[in-house]
Amino acid sequence: MSDLPGSISINEEGPREGFQIESVPVSAANKxxxxxxxxxxxxxxxxxxxxxxxxxxxxxxxxxEVMRLLVPQAGVRYTGLWFNQRGLDRAxxxxxxxxxxxxxxxxxxxxxxxxxxxxxxxxxxxxxxxQTKAHIDAGVVVNKVSVMAAFGCNFSGDVAPAVTLSxxxxxxxxxxxxxxxxxxxxxxxxxxxxxxxxxxxxxxxxRNRWPEKSIRLHLHDTRGxxxxxxxxxxxxxxxxxxxxxxxxxxxxxxxxxxAPGNIATEELVLLAEECGVDTGIDIDxxxxxxxxxxxxxxxxxxxxxxxxxxxxxFRKPL
Amino acid sequence: MSDLPGSISINEEGPREGFQIESVPVSAANKxxxxxxxxxxxxxxxxxxxxxxxxxxxxxxxxxEVMRLLVPQAGVRYTGLWFNQRGLDRAxxxxxxxxxxxxxxxxxxxxxxxxxxxxxxxxxxxxxxxQTKAHIDAGVVVNKVSVMAAFGCNFSGDVAPAVTLSxxxxxxxxxxxxxxxxxxxxxxxxxxxxxxxxxxxxxxxxRNRWPEKSIRLHLHDTRGxxxxxxxxxxxxxxxxxxxxxxxxxxxxxxxxxxAPGNIATEELVLLAEECGVDTGIDIDxxxxxxxxxxxxxxxxxxxxxxxxxxxxxFRKPL
Numbered sequence: 001m002s003d004l005p006g007s008i009s010i011n012e013e014g015p016r017e018g019f020q021i022e023s024v025p026v027s028a029a030n031k032x033x034x035x036x037x038x039x040x041x042x043x044x045x046x047x048x049x050x051x052x053x054x055x056x057x058x059x060x061x062x063x064x065e066v067m068r069l070l071v072p073q074a075g076v077r078y079t080g081l082w083f084n085q086r087g088l089d090r091a092x093x094x095x096x097x098x099x100x101x102x103x104x105x106x107x108x109x110x111x112x113x114x115x116x117x118x119x120x121x122x123x124x125x126x127x128x129x130x131q132t133k134a135h136i137d138a139g140v141v142v143n144k145v146s147v148m149a150a151f152g153c154n155f156s157g158d159v160a161p162a163v164t165l166s167x168x169x170x171x172x173x174x175x176x177x178x179x180x181x182x183x184x185x186x187x188x189x190x191x192x193x194x195x196x197x198x199x200x201x202x203x204x205x206x207r208n209r210w211p212e213k214s215i216r217l218h219l220h221d222t223r224g225x226x227x228x229x230x231x232x233x234x235x236x237x238x239x240x241x242x243x244x245x246x247x248x249x250x251x252x253x254x255x256x257x258x259a260p261g262n263i264a265t266e267e268l269v270l271l272a273e274e275c276g277v278d279t280g281i282d283i284d285x286x287x288x289x290x291x292x293x294x295x296x297x298x299x300x301x302x303x304x305x306x307x308x309x310x311x312x313x314f315r316k317p318l
Numbered sequence: 319m320s321d322l323p324g325s326i327s328i329n330e331e332g333p334r335e336g337f338q339i340e341s342v343p344v345s346a347a348n349k350x351x352x353x354x355x356x357x358x359x360x361x362x363x364x365x366x367x368x369x370x371x372x373x374x375x376x377x378x379x380x381x382x383e384v385m386r387l388l389v390p391q392a393g394v395r396y397t398g399l400w401f402n403q404r405g406l407d408r409a410x411x412x413x414x415x416x417x418x419x420x421x422x423x424x425x426x427x428x429x430x431x432x433x434x435x436x437x438x439x440x441x442x443x444x445x446x447x448x449q450t451k452a453h454i455d456a457g458v459v460v461n462k463v464s465v466m467a468a469f470g471c472n473f474s475g476d477v478a479p480a481v482t483l484s485x486x487x488x489x490x491x492x493x494x495x496x497x498x499x500x501x502x503x504x505x506x507x508x509x510x511x512x513x514x515x516x517x518x519x520x521x522x523x524x525r526n527r528w529p530e531k532s533i534r535l536h537l538h539d540t541r542g543x544x545x546x547x548x549x550x551x552x553x554x555x556x557x558x559x560x561x562x563x564x565x566x567x568x569x570x571x572x573x574x575x576x577a578p579g580n581i582a583t584e585e586l587v588l589l590a591e592e593c594g595v596d597t598g599i600d601i602d603x604x605x606x607x608x609x610x611x612x613x614x615x616x617x618x619x620x621x622x623x624x625x626x627x628x629x630x631x632f633r634k635p636l
Contacts (some may be wrong), residue, residue: 004515157633192626195592196549197322223629224585224622225592228549233512251626258618259625267542274513274543300576301392302622304542307577308510308569311541315475 007278011216011242012265014083014293015130016098018248020050020059021261022297026067030296035066036291038245041285045264047079047242048098051087057278074171083117084127085134090140102135102142102180104128104160104171108164111155112148112190125170131217132178142180152193153201154255161194161202165209174251182212184240189229191251192222192259196232203236216240219263220303221302222251226263227271243268246290246301264303266290270310283310321555325596329363329534329560330356330583332611334399336566338368338377339579340615346383348614353384355610356563357391359603361583365397365560366416369405385412400478401435402445403452410456420453420460420498422446422489426482429473430466430508443488448497459497463489464536466581469520470511472573477511479520483527502532507547509569510540510577514550534558537577539620540569544581545589552595561586564608564619582621584608588628601628 015035019026035048048070054061063080072078077099080091091100105128107113110121115125135142149156150164168185175182185206192239194202197219217240219226230241238253242262249261266286269279283305290306301307333353337344353529355506366388372379390396395417398409409418423446425431428439435442453460466483467474486503493500503524512520517535524533535551535558537544548559560580567579584604587597601623608624618624 068562152629153631154632169512193629195589196591221622222626223588224545224582224626225589228546228589231549233548255631256626260622264542270541271513271543271546275515304510304539304578304620308540308542308574311470311511313573314470316471 004234004275005237005239005278008234008239008241008272009044010265010268010279010281011047011079011093011240012043012179012245013262014244014246014248014265015037016047016050016060017244017261018293018297020057021250022059024298026059026296028062028069031066032069034289034293034296035070036073037289039076041289042281043076043286044280045077045079047081049080051080051082051090056295061234064090064093067097070097072097074193084131088131088134088138088140092214100131100140101144103133103144103146104142104174104192104271105148106145106147106167106171106183107151108159108167109153109156113152115155116148125174128171129174130175132180136178136180142175142178143182144177144184144186145182146186146188147171148188148190150187151189151198152191154191161205164202165205168206183214184208184216186216186218186242190219190234192220192226194219194229195225196228199229199232200236203233203238205302208237214240216242219259220249220251221263222256226260227267230263230268234272234275241268245286246293246306247303248293248301264290264301264305266305267303270305274311284312322552322593322595323555323557324589325529325598326552326557326559327362328583328586328597328599329365329558330361330563331365331560331580332356332562332564334368334378334568335562335579336611336615338375339568339605340377342376343614344614346380346387346615349384350387352607352611352614353388354391355607357394357502359395359607360599361415363395365399365501367398369398369400369408369619378493382408382411385415388415390415397489404622406449406452406456406458418458420450420458421462421464422450422460422492422500423464423466424485426469426477426485427471427474430471433473434466443492443545446489447492447495450498454496454498460493460496461500462502462504463493463500464504466506466508468505469516470509472509479523479599482520483523486524486528500531502530502534504534504536504560506536507538510538510544512537512547513543514546517547517550518554521551521556527606532558534560536560538567538569539565539578539581540574544578546584547565548581549589552590552593559586562602564611564624565621566619567610578620582608582619582623584623585621588623592629602630
C-alpha cells in the first residue's frame with residue numbers, strides 16, 4: 001500500500017461520454033444542469049462536450065449551443081473532444097471558456113481504428129499529422145497522446161503491451177516532427193479488456209520507457225474490473241484518471257447492451273479517499289450529481305455508490 | 319503481482335443469499351433450476367439454502383422442500399446456513415446431501431448483532447456455546463468461525479481491526495472450551511464498508527495472529543469496491559471466497575435500496591482467470607447461470623460481466 005499517491009486528479013467525462021450514447025435526447029439546458037452540478041463537486045476538470053459529426057453523434061449536435069450557454073466556474077477546467085479540423089475550428093470559437101490542448105489520438109488496434117475513427121492506421125497517422133500542425137498553427141499546445149484500445153479490442157482480441165508501446169511511438173514521432181512536447185500519455189481501456197495484471201504490466205512498461213511523462217488511465221468498466229484496475233494503477237502511483245459520474249457512457253457494441261461505461265467518478269473517489277488519497281471531490285456532492293444524471297437520462301446508472309451511498313452519514317460524529 | 323495464488327476456491331452463495339431477499343416469490347422448482355445450473359459450472363461449493371425462521375425469512379420457508387428435491391451432482395459440495403438448534407435439526411435431516419459443518423458466528427459490531435441476530439453480543443456468545451455443543455453432540459464438526467460486520471457497520475460506524483480480532487478471540491474461546499479445532503476464519507464485509515487498504519490491514523493482522531488458519535473473504539459490493547477488495551486479498555494469497563452469481567443478494571437497509579449484493583461470481587472468476595489464477599469455473603457457464611437467475615427473479619442483476627460478456631468469444635482462435 002506504500003506507493004499510493006497523496007492525491008490524484010480526476011477528469012470528469014460524464015457529459016461528453018454520457019450524452020453521446022443515450023437514446024433519449026437530452027436538451028442543452030439539461031446538459032448544462034449536469035455540468036453545473038459537477039462544477040460544484042470539487043472536480044478539477046470536466047470534459048463537457050464533443051465537437052464531432054452531428055450525423056455520427058447526434059447526441060452532441062448541440063455542442064456549440066451548450067458552450068455558448070456555459071458559465072464557467074472558477075477553479076474548474078472545461079475541455080472538449082474533437083478528431084479533425086472541423087472539430088478544432090468549432091472548439092476554437094470557445095477558447096475563452098475551454099482549456100484547449102491538442103491530443104494525438106492513436107489506436108493500438110487497426111481494426112478498432114477503422115471501426116471507431118473510420119480511418120486505417122496509416123490514414124489516422126496522416127490525419128494526426130495534419131491535425132497536430134493545425135493545432136500548432138492555431139496556437140494550441142499539443143502535449144498529450146491518447147491510445148485507444150490499449151488493453152484489448154473486441155475486433156482484434158488481445159493487445160500485447162508491445163503493440164500499445166508501438167502506437168505511442170507512432171504518436172511521439174508525429175509530435176517530434178512538429179516539435180510538440182508531449183507531457184502526458186493516456187491509456188484507454190476502451191472496451192473493458194484489462195485486468196490488474198495487464199494494467200500493472202502496461203503501466204510499468206510505459207513508465208520504464210518514458211519515465212518523464214505522466215500516465216493517465218481512461219478505464220471502462222464493461223466487465224466489472226474497472227475499479228480493481230484503477231486500484232492497481234493507484235498502487236503504482238498513477239495520478240491522472242478519467243471517470244464519468246454514475247458510470248455514464250457505455251459501449252455501442254450490441255453484445256454489450258446495458259454494460260457500464262467508464263468507471264464511476266464516485267466509486268473512484270470513494271476508493272481513493274477511503275485509502276487516504278485526496279481527490280478534492282466531495283463524495284456526497286458527486287453522488288447527488290449522479291442522481292441528477294439519472295433523472296436527466298431517465299434510467300438508472302450502474303454505479304453501486306449511487307445505490308449504497310457514501311459512508312459519511314453512517315459514521316458517528318467524533 | 320507475485321503473491322497471487324495458483325488457484326482459489328469459490329463458494330457460490332447465490333441461492334441462499336439471493337432467494338432470501340427477493341420480493342417476488344421463487345418456487346422450489348425454480349430454485350432447483352438455478353442450483354442445478356450452478357452445479358454444472360465447475361464451482362466446487364454451493365450454499366443452497368437457509369434453515370432460518372420462515373417468519374423472518376419467508377424466501378427460505380421451503381428450504382426443506384428444496385433439499386428433498388435436490389439431486390446432488392458429483393464433485394460439488396452443498397451447504398446450508400442456520401443459526402440455532404431448530405436450524406441444525408432441519409439441516410441434519412439432509413446430512414446425506416449436505417456437507418454439514420458447524421460455524422461459530424460472531425459480529426464485530428454489537429449493534430449489528432442485535433439487529434441481525436436479535437441477540438446482544440453476550441446472548442449470541444451464549445447461543446454459540448450451546449450451538450457448538452449441539453453440533454458436536456450430533457457428530458457435526460465445528461471448524462469455522464465467521465465474523466459479520468468485520469470491516470464496518472451501518473449501525474455503529476467504522477470497525478477497527480482490533481475489534482474484529484477480539485470477536486474472533488471470543489469465538490475461538492468457545493471452540494477451545496468444546497475442543498473444536500477451527501481451521502477457517504471467515505471475514506464478512508456484510509455492509510460493504512471495506513476498501514483495499516482496510517482489507518489489506520485486516521487480512522494481515524488476522525494472518526499474523528493465527529498464521530495456521532485459512533482466511534475466507536465474504537465481500538459485499540454495496541459501494542462498488544468489492545472487486546478491488548477481492549484483488550487485494552488475491553495479492554495477499556487468500557484462497558477462499560464467497561460470491562453470488564450475478565451479484566444476487568443485497569442489503570435489507572432502506573438506504574441501500576437496489577445496491578448490489580455479494581461480489582458477483584463471474585466477476586471474481588474473470589478477475590482471477592485473467593490474472594492467471596485458476597478457479598475451475600467455466601466463465602460462460604456461470605454467465606449463463608446469471609442470466610437464468612435474472613429470468614427467475616424477474617429483474618436485472620448488477621453484475622457488469624452479465625452485460626459485457628466474457629472475453630472468450632472476442633479472442634481469435636490461436
